[in-house]
Amino acid sequence: MASRLFGYRGIQKQIEKKLLQFSYLPSKYFEALYIEYSTKIPCHTLEILEMEEKNVRNLLLKLMQDGQVDTKIEIEKFQLFQRINEVLSKCKEVRLLLSEYAEQIVEENYKRLLKLLKKISETAKIMHEDVDALYDDYELAMEKAAVLKEGCEKLLGELYEFKFCDVEGKCEYSFEDPEVLIGNSLRDSLQEMSYVAEKVVHIVTTFSYKYNTKRPGEKKSEKKQKEKKAKKKVGKEPKKNA
Amino acid sequence: MVDVILIVIVIVSLMLAFAIGANDETFSSVVGVKRLTVRTAVFLGAGIAIIGGFFLSKNVGETLRNNISPDLPMQDDPVLISIYVAMSISLILASVFGLPISSTEALVGAILGISFAQGYKVEWGWSGMGRVLTTWVISPxxxxxxxxxxxxxxRYILKNTVRSLRQHETANSVFGVFLLLMVVWTGLSRAGNDINNAIAPIVPLFTATGRVGAADYWYSRIPLLIGGAGLGLGLIIIGWKVLKTLGNEVVELTPESAFVTEGSAALVVFTAVILGIPVSGTMVLVSSFLGAGMGMNKPINFKTIRMVVLFVLLTPLISGIIAVACYHGIRWLF
Incomplete structure (x- = not known):
């Protein structure tokens, strides 16, 4: 009860530490994938990272359950955790597909894929920096979120090229092509990272006293008013025509 | 006959203590920011009510003050019982609906009801109703x-100092601790004040015992313990509804807004007491919720507010009708 009275500050600090550790894992994971597939030397880094991910995730879930007081801030933090977790689950999907299809990918596409893995690892690091900045400086977190979204969009554009090119450079592909399968997983990872950026922006705008100046219900009422006006106009126009 | 009346007086005293406890909204802000669960809040509130009632009640045995209808014989048993029953039922009724009302309102309603029914003169000047009505207007x-x-x-201070989630959580924690301290203090002093009204009629039963020194002191404080227990029971059995309504259904509270709510209510009541301006603690607190909600640009549940206002307006009427009915009932019985 004492912990609850003090707002679970001790637990919140632990959650912060573990959430930052958790958000760094995708970057490490893609980096490890890049190294493993560029050197073609299998190593245990990925297994170690998966174990770390499992431990941190379980610990975070336990901490969040222990410190649960059902306030907005905790709900938002849990949703942020969920989104980072989604990024990690897509990372593992990429690894599975790579282990199965890497050898079937033509060399030119393979090189592209390696470049993409490196870039995605760098983008994932921005995601970690964004989460870190959320705890340190709202302004910086907003900047990092914008950079992260931009990076994700850029990479999604590059993925578009990657998945459409086949052996002969033709832009025809099948859904069973390794490039398409891996490309789709990479796209999912990037989209999840983009969602993390959106969540960070949402948290900042909700909790920052600088950004949060409008009433939460205000946007809805504005929308309703616009809709009403639109309906009135629609209702009036036929009469005029008549 | 005398014994029956005495038993009835003891019962209605306890009933009033119970009703005051049932309508105690002191812990609502702590419940609103989820620092305490409703269950913990009512049990903690009950404990504080007993402690506050027992140790902080200064004017033991002070009877209900009546400046509204000076000719009304307040010490007359049927009048006293009717007023107590009317106050209790009004408070319990509002509590069942989870709505906080001022006990002063119920008291004034009961006094006015009996005064009108019996043809006693009502003092409408500043010393009587004028002062009361001013309280009702000024407090909100x-x-x-x-x-x-x-x-x-x-918010201005926080805007310039809180710049990250870490700072936000630290601020929440600090505000939460201050809030709790403030609420505990308010609960203690409130129990000390409220309990007097309820236990006034049973105080004479525990005085003039022939005991000396400490024994007499502790014996004379037994009514306070009984009143505190009644207050606590009311809070546990029905009071949670009021805590839930005010804490969760009026406006979405944050630790800083809850702190502001309690802080401003305490500040207003304290300043008003020093300046001699009459205010109602309940009305001040409820309107503080609204002020804090508006101040932080949060949407306010006007449906609940309308219900609170409706009950505030109806309480004197309901209390008055019950008091008159009860008075005539007692007169008819005895």
Whole structure:
């Protein structure tokens, strides 16, 4: 009860530490994938990272359950955790597909894929920096979120090229092509990272006293008013025509 | 006959203590920010009510003051019982609906009801109803204005100091601790004040015992313990509804807004006491919720507010009708 009275500050600090550790894992994971597939030397880094991910995730879930007081801030933090977790689950999907299809990918596409893995690892690091900045400086977190979204969009554009090119450079592909399968997983990872950026922006705008100046219900009422006006106009126009 | 009346007086005293406890909204802000669960809040509140009632009640045995209808014989048993029953039923009724009302309102309603029915003169000047009506008008205005301004000030300070989620959580934690301390203090002093009204009629039963020194002191405080227990029971059995309504259904509270709500309510009541301006603690607190909500640009549940206002307006009427009915019932029985 004492912990609850003090707002679970001790637990919140632990959650912060573990959430930052958790958000760094995708970057490490893609980096490890890049190294493993560029050197073609299998190593245990990925297994170690998966174990770390499992431990941190379980610990975070336990901490969040222990410190649960059902306030907005905790709900938002849990949703942020969920989104980072989604990024990690897509990372593992990429690894599975790579282990199965890497050898079937033509060399030119393979090189592209390696470049993409490196870039995605760098983008994932921005995601970690964004989460870190959320705890340190709202302004910086907003900047990092914008950079992260931009990076994700850029990479999604590059993925578009990657998945459409086949052996002969033709832009025809099948859904069973390794490039398409891996490309789709990479796209999912990037989209999840983009969602993390959106969540960070949402948290900042909700909790920052600088950004949060409008009433939460205000946007809805504005929308309703616009809709009403639109309906009135629609209702009036036929009469005029008549 | 005398014994029956005595038993009835003891029962209605306990009933009033129970009703005051049932309508105690002191812990609502702590419940609103989820620092305490409703269950923990009512049990903690009950404990505080007993401690506050027992140790902080200064004017033991002070009877209900009546400046509204000076000719009304307040010490007359049927009148006293009717007023107590009317107050209790009004408070319990509002509590069942989860709505906080001022016990002064119920008292004034009961006194006015019996005075009108029996043809006693009502003092409408400043010393009587004028003062009471001023209280009812001033309290919400002061509560709302001070908490609105204080909320704006706190938000301005936070805007320039809190720049990250870490700082936000630290601020929440600090505000939460201050809030709890403030609420515990308010609960203690409130129990000390409220309990007097309820136990006044049973105090004579525990005085003039022939005991000396400490024994007499502790014996004379037994009514306070009984009253405190009644207050606590009311809070546990029905009071949670009021805590839930005010804490969760009026406005979405944050630790800083809850702190502002309690702080401004305490500030207004304290300043008013020093300046001699009559205010109602309940009205100030409820309007402080609104002021803090408006001050932090949060949507306010006006449906609940309408219900609270409706009950505030109806309480004197309901209390008056019950008092008259009860008075005639007692007269008919005895």
């Amino acid at each position: 205005i002061l509560g709302f204005t001070i908490s609105f301004l204080l909320m704006k000030l706190v």
